[in-house]
Amino acid sequence: xxxxxxxxxxxxxxxxxxxxxxxxxxxxxxxxxxxxxxxxxxxxxxxxxxxxxxxxxxxxxxxxxxxxxxxxxxxxxxxxxxxxxxxxxxxxxxxxxxxxxxxxxxxxxxxxx
Amino acid sequence: xxxxxxxxxxxxxxxxxxxxxxxxxxxxxxxxxxxxxxxxxxxxxxxxxxxxxxxxxxxxxxxxxxxxxxxxxxxxxxxxxxxxxxxxxxxxxxxxxxxxxxxxxxxxxxxxxxx
Numbered sequence: 347x348x349x350x351x352x353x354x355x356x357x358x359x360x361x362x363x364x365x366x367x368x369x370x371x372x373x374x375x376x377x378x379x380x381x382x383x384x385x386x387x388x389x390x391x392x393x394x395x396x397x398x399x400x401x402x403x404x405x406x407x408x409x410x411x412x413x414x415x416x417x418x419x420x421x422x423x424x425x426x427x428x429x430x431x432x433x434x435x436x437x438x439x440x441x442x443x444x445x446x447x448x449x450x451x452x453x454x455x456x457x458x459x
Numbered sequence: 460x461x462x463x464x465x466x467x468x469x470x471x472x473x474x475x476x477x478x479x480x481x482x483x484x485x486x487x488x489x490x491x492x493x494x495x496x497x498x499x500x501x502x503x504x505x506x507x508x509x510x511x512x513x514x515x516x517x518x519x520x521x522x523x524x525x526x527x528x529x530x531x532x533x534x535x536x537x538x539x540x541x542x543x544x545x546x547x548x549x550x551x552x553x554x555x556x557x558x559x560x561x562x563x564x565x566x567x568x569x570x571x572x573x574x
Contacts, residue, residue: 378560389550389565390502397560434502446492446515447563449502 352450365422369435380436463566477539482551494550
């Protein structure tokens with residue numbers, strides 16, 4: 347079993363819709379969770395971090411964490427074609443010095459005009 | 460700030476040759492990470508440094524891979540000898556502090572092709 351799992355997609359949504367991206371992780375002791383966006387041929391860039399159960403909102407993005415279910419998700423409201431990218435879920439399994447992240451394989455999102 | 464700088468952007472080499480990838484972290488960042496990304500395995504952590512000292516190299520695939528950080532502004536990842544299965548995009552990333560809320564800043568990557 348992979349430590350961080352994501353559906354590879356592609357997830358296709360129409361412009362203006364809500365895109366929902368999901369991620370599960372295996373290490374129950376994990377404490378910090380991140381969503382990175384990666385455009386084709388580019389490097390990953392951090393868009394959201396979440397550490398506590400519940401929701402965290404930042405503009406059109408909402409991260410949701412459920413530690414009991416070992417599940418983290420990212421919602422993108424009012425999706426735009428510019429949101430089309432691969433979204434990587436990352437987990438710090440030890441929450442210790444070094445911020446060592448384990449990444450999921452990524453979900454490719456396609457927002458169609 | 461110039462961000463994390465990696466060179467070269469692209470490297471094409473023949474099997475058996477030595478390859479050296481270079482990275483300059485963001486000035487003042489005390490953590491440096493080398494990641495490798497492939498379609499099959501995704502983004503994998505190879506090794507990371509804190510204050511120029513290697514802390515965890517458990518992700519380095521085999522002895523053909525080595526990494527150094529001679530000073531705070533420069534790191535290298537060397538593959539000798541290279542093999543076709545080493546073909547991937549290699550990312551360097553840095554962070555200020557090692558806390559869980561210290562975001563990683565990635566360089567643009569080096570795309571390595573070994574023929």
